[in-house]
Amino acid sequence: MRALEQAAVEQGATWAGLMEQAGLGVAQMAVHYIRRGARIVVLVGPGNNGGDGLVAARHLHDVGSAIQLYLWKRPFKPDDANHQHCRQRGIAELEAEYDPDRTALQAALQSADLVIDALLGAGISRPVVGELATIVETVNRVRMERGPICQVLAVDLPTGVDTETGMIHGVAINADVSVATGAIKRGMLFHPGRAAVGKIRMAPIGVPPHTLEAVMSELLTAEYARTLLPKRPSAAHKGLFGKVLIVGGSLHYPGAASLACAGAGRVGAGLVTLAAGRTVLGSGGRGPETTLLPVAESEWGTLGPNAVAEITKSMEGYQALLIGPGLGTAEPTKEFMRRFFGLQQPKARNQVGFLPHPATSASSESASVSLPPTVIDADGLNILASIEDWPDHLPHERCIFTPHPGEMRRLLKLDQLPADLTTCASGAAQAWGQVVVLKGATTIIAHPDGRTLIYDGSNPALATAGTGDVLAGAIAGLLAQGLSLFDAAALGVYLHGAAGVRVRDELGDAGALASDLLPQLPQAIRTLRGT
Structure with missing residues (x-):
């Protein structure tokens, strides 16, 4: 100034x-x-x-x-x-x-x-x-x-x-x-x-x-968010609004993936598919609208490396991918992530894939696919943080990372985040070549080109388990409808916050659940459109 x-x-x-x-x-x-x-x-x-x-x-x-x-x-x-x-x-x-x-x-x-x-x-x-x-x-x-x-x-x-x-x-x-x-x-x-x-x-x-x-930095306001809303033509069919593939869920956290699926659907995605282990899918608890992709487990309720081939084979035709909600951090799941994103290979920015694993017959296969616009959240981020040189292997400007401060610390390998969170998020986005959504009482959306948006959305009603899963799903649902990484992140953050305000006004500061956000997301969209 x-x-x-x-x-x-x-x-x-x-x-x-x-x-x-x-x-x-x-x-x-x-x-x-x-x-x-x-x-x-x-x-x-x-x-x-x-x-x-x-x-x-x-x-x-x-x-x-x-x-x-x-x-x-x-x-x-x-x-x-x-x-x-x-x-x-x-x-x-x-x-x-x-x-x-x-x-x-x-x-x-x-x-x-x-x-x-x-x-x-x-x-x-x-x-x-x-x-x-x-x-x-x-x-x-x-x-x-x-x-x-x-x-x-x-x-x-x-x-x-x-x-x-x-x-x-x-x-x-x-x-x-x-x-x-x-x-x-x-x-x-x-x-x-x-x-x-x-x-x-x-x-x-x-x-x-x-x-x-x-x-x-720019303030993320209703006026800004309104310009990002995807069009909904009256003669539309579900194919126009994109397909989202969500990889998540584990024995201990099956609900996280379900919340993410519902979040993607509630912001208007045409179809949402959950890829998870057969044990996890057997536990139920999802909305009937979610389609299922059962994949191989390494052990009871744990996604393993053999699931890579099944997921990559099915990924064609999906406009957005979300990976991480409730995934868990068991060693077989870490191996899945390493192979899925090619983190054992020399860096290849335009492809994802996995290396053969010498110990199994399935590992004699190899695969690589183009990575669709991808949201990496929760345990997906925690696993990345445990792998050296991961930024060198992800294609630039293809991913949105949605860390809370603890996950951001792990990604940056810091004991404590710097006081200036805007500069921190912006620096990370530029260094990694990805859009970063640093979540908190005040949320920062940072683009690799240096742009930053700040959302002033303090709301204690959102301080409860699962709200981040809803946000990740909402961002993925907007990606599927054709928004750019930065715009999908911004609109997702705004709609999530606006839905949270509606929940707080109805239920108060305490006692709200993440699932209470879901019916409020389309209401927030309706209000933003002015209809």
Whole structure:
């Protein structure tokens, strides 16, 4: 954002003009939260964020609000034009250094209708401690005591929230709304800071949209997702909507594959087939719409390497493949994965296959097939993570990986993921040459070309076993309908999140099951279409 502002200045804008637009935008947003003549406390810090706060204070004063400035490390300077404008209007001031026990601050907060946090914003560079920490804690305490009577609005980000990662440095102000100036900052979208941000609003500052688009992640919204919906012509038949082959399920996890199959069907795939061991298929529990491909087991309920030939022989005619839900990580299943993806061969980016296994008669066969657009999820990812040099053997831009943070750590062979998850996901997508969906309270979709989408979909109702299987199935179902890897991943994430919102609204935050998402997926599509 600093680089973009600098570029705008080099193209003819001024720093004062950018700050004026930012502060005016904040003031215009604040008006929605106050009555005429409202009492407003503006917390003013030493940098540009404080300058935005002073501009907002001036505009709010001019429309009849009673303003109290609370200044932290911002002594008056004659060349501070925005501070000068406030003094010319007789706006009241308090300086934090003369209020060591925060008595004056607390008194001002007790009578305020709105508090504007312009202390640090995007300018945080170290933990919030000492004097600043006591200011933050005082604001949070009074906000809790007074409830909705006193709203807190943060300029850009609440003080204490990291701009890029959403980490909280020490303590952070808990805002009801944060007004992003110029562009939404990534840190606003990631936990734990996301909980402190509140509602997110925008205040444009004059940076050209095409300049922003060149360097920023994009937010995955309903408007974006709507453009991705596959067409459903009235004279269509099931063959137009593609066939999905799902390889998954094991003795201990038969339900995961069933959820994935239902997810693919519920987003509109024409036909869904489950390839699994005969024991697994015999356990039932699937919808009657799912067709079955029984394949060889190595042992009871465990997919083994002899299943490779049966699956590759049957794969022709399928437009999408999903492998991994409930697959298990038994050694025979690992051997299946190694052979299926050719992970024992010299790298071959355009083919998948398996090597003969010298110990069995079946292993004297060999096969290779073109890999259709493929989603690799759950145990499929865990098995890949245990194999050296796997990225060299997968055809580039043919797969979507859908890891949660634990699976991502294993794939990257890290003890802990870096705080900047967007850069982490983007770097992995570029290094592997595959689309990556890094799942979480905030989900990132990353393309090998560097594009990233962020879905702000925090929802505790989705924090239950099986919801990831539904998502993987939904993405595969959209792939089968002809969407590109990146578009299928994006639309799948959005529809999954939208269905989760409907479940939460109906059932609440706790007690929902992954299967509750399934009937809500077509409802989410219907809402997105506006029908």
